[in-house]
Amino acid sequence: MFGSTAFLVILALSLLVFAVPEWLKYYFTLGLLVAGIALTSSWSTGMLTGAGQAYELPLFTAATGTRMVLVIDNLSAFFILVVNFTVLIGFLYARGYLEPYKIRMNALRFSIHYFSYLWLWISMLMVVMIRDGIAFLIVWEIMALSSFFLVIFDAEERSIMKTGISYLIQMHVGMFFILVAFLLVQQDTGRMSFDALGEYFSRHRNLPLFLLFFAGFAIKAGFIPLHTWLPEAHPAAPSHVSGVMSGVMIKMGIYGIMRVLASMQSDLLITGVIILIMSLVSGVLGVMMAIVQHDLKRLLAYHSIENIGIIGIGIGLGVIGQATGNGALSLLGYAGGLLHVLNHSLFKSLLFFNAGSVYHAAHTRNIEQTGGLMKRMPWTAILFLAGSLAICGLPPFNGFISEYLIYMGMFGSLSGASLYHSILIVGSIAALSLIGGLAIFCFTKAFGIVFLGEPRSEEAGNAREAGRSMIFPQLATAALILFIGLGSPLVVKPVFDIVTRTWNLGSQPLVTGAFTANLAQISLAGGIFVVTLATLLLYRRYHLSRHVVETGPTWGCGYTAGTPKQQYTATSFAYNYNHIAKPLLQTRKEIEEIGEDEIFPHRRKFLSHSDDLFKRNLVDKPVDWISGLLKRIAVMQTGQIRHYILYAFVFMLIVLLLAMLKII
C-alpha cells in the first residue's frame, strides 16, 4: 500500500541526516518533516471525514508475536494533527534559534539534534497510531530517548546533562508501569495490545490495571506528584524543543489515559473521582508554584502542569459523566479536555518560543534581569501577550473556549445531582476559578516584569528583536489561537464528533446543537467586544489628535532621581502572595543580617527561591538513600584473593544449607 511504503521511506531517509552536507541538513530535515506531515495529516483528515484506515508496516517479525500496524481512529487522527502543527512550527522557529550555536558545535551535534527531532516527531505519531503493546512500548521509549537527546543539546553544561539523565530515568520508570500493565493484559487475554484491554476489563476489576496505566502515563503527562521531571527538563532544553515537549509530548500521556479510558467498563465513578482530584491538585499547585518562579521557562513549565490539570479535570468529568449516565457531562468534559489539549499545545508552544527569543535577546532566563523589552522587541511582546491571555483563559482567545466547555459541564450537571456529586463539582468549580485567578496573577507578573517598565540589566537594555524566521511561525500560531477563540463553533463541532465516536456516547444532537449555538453567541460577543474596542481606540486617537499630548517621567511622588532598580520586581510583585502560600511552597530567603557593630553596612545580596516539595521528598530523598545503600554494599572488590575465594565458599555453604533445610 502506498501510505505505509511512503512512511517507511521517510523513516529510512531520516538516517541520511547524518550524511547530507552541513548547509543542507536543516532543509533536508525540513523536507522530510513536511513530507511526513503531509502524508499523516492526509491520513487523519481522511479519517475524520471518512472511514478509518490501517497501514501495516513490515516491521516486527512474528518472533515477538507483534505486528506493527498503524491504526488511525478519531482520537489518533486528532492527536496527529495537533502533533504535526506544533512540530512543524517548532522546527521553523528552530532555524533562527539555533543560529548562534552554529559556531560552537560541530556538524555531528546538529545531525544528532535534527535526527532526534525527526524521531521525536515520528515516535509521537507512532505512539498515537500503534495498538500493539510491544511496538507501543518501543516507540514510547524512543520518544523518551529522542527527547532526551534534544534536551541535552547544550550538553557541555553539567547541570543540563544531569537534568536530561534524570528525565530519561523517570521516563524509563514510567515505561515500566505501562509494561507491567500490558503484561498483565497479555497474561489474561494472550494479546498484548490496546485492543485487548476491553476483553480484560470485561473480566476483571478495572481500577488496578487502570491505576498502573495511569501511573505510567501520568509521569509523562506531569500530574502532581509525578511531575518532578517536568520543571527541570523544560528549562534545560532549547526553546523550540521545550515548546514541542510541553506542547505535544506531554500530551502523549493524556492520549494514553484517554486510550485506556475508552475501553474501560466498570469502576468508572471511582476512577473519575481519582482523576478529577489529582487534576485539581495538579492545577492549583502547579500554578501556585509557577507564581514564585524567577526562571521564565521554569514558570512556563509549571504552567504546563497546571494546564495538564485542567485537561485532567475535563477527562475526570467525562468519566464521572459516563459513570452517572450523564451524557452531556461526559461529552462536555471530554470535549473540553480534548480541545484544551489542542489549545494548550498552541499557546504553550507559542509562549516557549517567545521565551526562547527573550533568552536570545537578553541572554538570561531570569525575569529579574529583564524588563522594558516591549519597546525593544514589540512583536515578541505582543505575541507573548496573546499567549498569556490565551493561557489565562480570557476571551476572545482559545483558552476560554475549552475552559468554558469544562465549566458548562460542571454547571450543567449541578441541578439534580446527588449531594456528594454536587459538593465535588462545586469544589472543582471553585478550584478552576481559583486556577484562573492565579494564572492571571502569574502572567500579569510575567508579562509585566519581562516586557514592561525599564530594563533591569545591560543585556536587556540593548536587546534586539528576534529575526523574521522566528517571528513568522509564532504569528501563525497566534493567528490560530485567535481563530479558535473567535470561530469556536467550527472547531468544537468536530471535537464533539471525535468524543462521541471515541467513547461511543451516542450522538447527542441536543447538547451539540445547543453548544454550537452558545459558542456562536460567544463568538458574537467576542466580535462585539473587538468592534467596541476598535471604535474606542479610533475615537481615542481622534481625540488625542485634537488635544495636546506630552511625555514626561513617570510620577515619582516628588522623588525625581528614580532608577530602574526601584521598579517592582517579580519577587516583590509576588510578595503578598508568598505570605499566603508560604506553607505550601516553602520559599526560602537567604540574606545576611546587619550586625550590631556594622556602622556602614557593606553590599549585601538577597536571594529567595522555592524548590519543589514533591521533588525533594518523593524523589530526591529516597533515591539518594538507595544509592547510598548500594554504594555501601559495593565493597567486595578488595583486591585480596582470599576474599574472592571466600565469597564463593560462603555462597556455596549458604546455598547448600538452604538446600539441606529444603528452603529452596
Next chain:
Amino acid sequence: MAGFILIAVAAFFFPGVILRTKSIASGRKGPAIFQPWKDIAVLLRKGSVFSDTTSLIFRIAPSVTLATITGAMLLLPFAEQKAVLSFEGDFILFAYLLALGKFFTIIAALDTGSSFEGMGASREALFSMLVEPAFFILIATFAMFTGYTSFSVIFNHFFITGNDYVLIYSIIGAYLLVQIAMVENSRLPVDDPKTHLELTMIHEVMILDYSGFDKALIHVGTYLKFALYGSLIYNLVVPAGWNVILQTGLFFAVQALFAMVIGFTESFRARNKMNKNPKFILTLTSIALIAFMVILILTEKLA
C-alpha cells in the same frame, strides 16, 4: 437591551449618590449629583501626559477595560427582558470579561515602571484573584437552585420555585454581591479611594499616571461597573414578572440603595489593614460556601 440602557442610565447617578451620602453623613451639603460627570467632562477637555517609560499597553489599557465592561453589560438581563446576549453559561463570559479588563489595568500599572504602581498592581491582582471563587460558587448555587445556566433564565425562575425560604438565600446572595462589588471596585473596607498616601492605595495608585481622556475612560468604567453589580443585585432580590414601571422604579431604588450602602460604609468604617485583606476576602468565599449549604438544604439534598 433594556438592561444595558438602564445600567448606563444608573451609572449617571451612582457616583453622585455615593458622594452625597458621604457628605451628608459627614454633615456637609456636598456636591451636585452629576458632579463626577462634570469632572469627566473636564478631563475630556484636557490634554494628556504620558510617561516616557510607558509603551503601547499603557495607552490601550483603559479602552480595553471599558470595552470589557460594556461587553459585560450586554450579558445582564432586566426583569423578564432577556439580555442582548443570553446563552448557557453567559456568566462565565461575564466574569472572564471583567477579568480581562483587570488584566490590562494591572499590566498598564506595571508599564509605568513606578514602584508605587507596581505595588498597587500586585495588590489588585492578589485580591481579585482571591475573590474569583466566591463569585463562581455563588453562580454555581444559582445554577443548582434553578437548574439553569444563563443569567436571564436563572433570574426569571428564581422566585418561581415557590420555595418561601428563597428570601434567606437571596439576602445572603445580595450581601455577597455587595461585598464582591466592593472588592472589584476597590472601595472600603478593602481600599479607600480617598486616601492621600500612595503606599496605602490599591486602585488609585495604579492609575496615578493617567490623565485626560484615558483617565476619563477609567472613571466611566468604574461607574458602569458599579451599576453593573447593582443590576445583578437587583435581579437577585426583585422577582421578575411584575409590571415594567414598577420594575424600573425598583431597579433605580436598588441602585440608589446600593450606592448609599457604599456611601455609609465609607463614612463610618475604616479601611482594613492591608495584610488583613486576604483574610477578609477569603471570608467571602466561606460565606459563599454557606450559601451553597443553604441551597443544599433548599433543594432537599441535605436533609
Next chain:
Amino acid sequence: MLLLFFIVSLALSGVTLISGSRGLTRAFALAFSALLIAITVHAWFNIGNTELTWFTYDSTAVLLLSVLTLLTLPTVYHGFIYTSDDAVKRFNIYHSGLIALMTFMAGAYLANTMTVLWIFVEATTLAVAVLIYHDRTEVALEATWKYVFICSTGIALAYLGILFLGFIYGRGDAPSLSFSSFSHVISNANPLYLKIAFIFVLVGFSTKMGLFPMHTVTIDAHSVAPPPVSALISTTLMNVGFLAIYRVYTLFSGTPVLSFMNDVLILAGVLSLLIAAGYMLKAKHLKRMLAYSSLENMGLVAIALGTGGYGYYAALLLIVLHSFAKSSLFYQMGQLSRILHTFRLDESGRYMKLYPAGAMVLMTGMICILAIPPSGMFISELMIFRAMVVNGQWLVMALTVILLCYIIYAMSTRIMHVSFSSPRNESELLQPGHVSPVETVSQFILLAFVIMICFWQPPFLTDLISNSIALLPR
C-alpha cells in the same frame, strides 16, 4: 573437518609464535579467521551431527560459534591496530595467544561432553592469561595472576561438580558421557547429588561467566587487558562460562531440582545486579565500568534462565546481543585510549569534540547495552519481565527494575560526561591523538545489528534459538 580445524589452527598458533615478520603473522591470523569462518559454515550445514565422538554441532553451539566467528575479524583487525607498535616477538605472542584462545573457545562451544568442555575451558584460561599479560606491566602481572589463580581454583570446583555426576551414574566415565546419552540417567537420580553438582558447576564456571560469586577477577582482567582482548573476555569467553552452566542446567531441567536451580540462578543473578549497580555508581575507570556492566548483563541472563518460560529465549538472545554491543564498546575503548591516553573518568571528556565518530559509538553502544529501545536487548528484557509476570515473581521484578534504573543512571551519566563535558581535572595535558573515523565502521555494524533485532528478527536466528531451547521445559 573438525579435526583438521583443530590441528591446523593449533599449528597456526604455533608457527605464529616463531614467524619472523609482522606481515606473516598478520597473514596467519587472517588465515585462522578464514578457517574459523569455514568451520562455522560447515557447522551450519550439518547441525545435529557429531564429529570425533566428543563434539556435536547442536543449535546452541552453532549459535555461539557464529557469534565468535562474527567477532573474529573485528577483533583481529583491532588487534592489529593495538599491537602495531609492539616488538615483533610480543606481536607474535599476542596473535598466537589470540588464535589459541579462539580455537579453544570454539572447541568449548562444540564439546558435547562435560569433561571435554571442562578441558577446553581450562585451556582458554591459559590462552587468555597470555593475552592479559600482554602489556607486561606490574598491574597486568597482578591481574593475570589473580585471573589464572581464581579461574583454576574455580574450575577445579567445577570439576568436582562434574565428578559428582559420576556418583549419580556410578560409573567413573559418567562425566565423559555425552549430554544426550546422559539425560535418561539423570531422571531417577538422588536430587541432593544433582543439587551439589549444580552448585559446584555454577560457582566454578561463574569465574568464566563473570557471574556473582566469582566475578571478581574477570573485572580486573577487563580493566588491564588490551581492549580487543577485553572485548573477547567479556563476550565470547563469558559465553563459554554461560554455555557450561547452561548445559548442566539443561541436563538437570527434567528433574525435580529444576526449581532449586532456578532459585539459585535468580539469587546469583540478583546479587550480581546489586553489586554491578553499586560499583557502577562508584566507578572511576571507564573499562571497569564496562566490566561491571558485563556483570550486570550476566546477572540478567542468570535471572532469565532462572525465571524460565520465555526467559530461556530471552537468555540466549541477551547473550548474543550483549556479545555484539559490549564487544563494539570495548573496541571503541581501544581508540578512546589512543585519543584521551587514559581510562580514568575524571581525566577524560570532550570526546564528542575530539573524535565524533567514537562518541557516536559510545552513545549508541550505551543505549544498546542499557536495553533502552531501539536496542534489541529491550526485547529480551521484556520477555524476562513477561516470564516474571507469568510466574508472579513480583519481588524479583521490582528489585531488577530498581537496580536497572540505577545502572542506567550510573552508566549514562559517565558516558555522556565523557562525550560532552570537559574533564574535571586535566592532570597531564597530553596532546589528543588522531584516529581515523573509518576504524569505527565495524563497531557501527555490530551495533546496527543489535538495533535491527529490535525491529526485525531474522528467522534463522529465531529458529536457532528456539531449537536450542527445545530441550528445556516449556
Next chain:
Amino acid sequence: MVNYLIVLFAVTLIYFASAERLSTYVRLVALQGLLLCGIAVFELKEVNLANLLFIVAETLLFKTMLLPYLLSRIIRKSGVTKVHRQAVPGFYLLLFSIAGLLISVILAVILVNPFINSIYLAIALFTLLTGLLLIVTHKLIISHLIGFLVVENAVFLFSLAIGNEMPMLINIGILLDIFVGVLILGFFGLRLKPHTNELTMLKD
C-alpha cells in the same frame, strides 16, 4: 591398608591447619603426593598398565617431587620461613579444620551411595575444605599456592572415590589441572613477590 593411608592423609590435612613453618607445608605436600600414589596403586586394581603408569607418574613425579621442589625454591628465593596468618590465629584454624572434617563426614554419610566409597568421599571433601581454608585464612601468596595444590589433591581423591577404574578423559583433566598448578608455581611463584600480599593494586 588403603584405609590407613587415607587416615594418614587426613592427619596431614589437620597438620596443615596447625603447621607454622612453610617448610613443613612443603614436606606435607610431598607426603600427600606420596600417599595419593599409594592409594591409587592400591585402589585401582583392574586398571590397564598405561593408565596406571600415568597415574603414578603424575603423583610421584609431579605431586611428590616437582611441586615441592618448586615450592622450596620459591621459599628460598623469598626467604620467608614462617606462615604469617591474618586475623585468624592457628587455634581457631584448627577448630575450623576439625569442623570441616565433621561436616565432610556428615555430608559423606548423607550422600552414601552404593557406587561410592564414602571414606574417600569424606576425606576428599575434607581436603577441599582444608584447601579453601588455607586460601581464605592466609595472607601470603605462597600459602595460597599451597592451598591450590591441596584443592587439586581433593580433585584427585574425588576421581578415585568414584570407582575403581579411571577413565582416560578424567585422567587428562587431572593432568591438565596439575599442569596448571606447575605452571602457576613456575611462572608466578618466581615472578611475583610471594612472601608479600602487596598485590592489591586492582580494586575499587
